[in-house]
Amino acid sequence: MAGAGLGYDEIAMSIMSLRLPDELAETLALLAKATGRSKSFLAVDALREYLAREAWQIEEIQKALNEAHAGDFASAEEVAAIAGKWTDNGH
Numbered sequence: 193m194a195g196a197g198l199g200y201d202e203i204a205m206s207i208m209s210l211r212l213p214d215e216l217a218e219t220l221a222l223l224a225k226a227t228g229r230s231k232s233f234l235a236v237d238a239l240r241e242y243l244a245r246e247a248w249q250i251e252e253i254q255k256a257l258n259e260a261h262a263g264d265f266a267s268a269e270e271v272a273a274i275a276g277k278w279t280d281n282g283h
Contacts, residue, residue, distance in 0.1 A: 220234060220235065
């Protein structure tokens with residue numbers, strides 16, 4: 193990760209402006225006060241987590257699409273065998 197090991201103030205930063213709904217801005221301000229962190233720090237942290245999660249989902253979807261395009265999925269017989277295990281164990 194870029195900037196790993198560096199303090200928050202030591203990482204090269206870009207300036208970005210965005211509009212927040214009042215409710216979200218108020219929640220951010222309250223959390224900043226409660227944690228002693230800046231609103232900017234909390235916003236960057238939340239955005240970093242969101243982007244990592246979204247990137248992971250996109251990567252997994254792309255892997256699944258590649259497998260499907262390659263025909264790399266279970267045959268009807270394999271699906272029936274697995275379904276049979278679940279239905280047989282359920283009774």
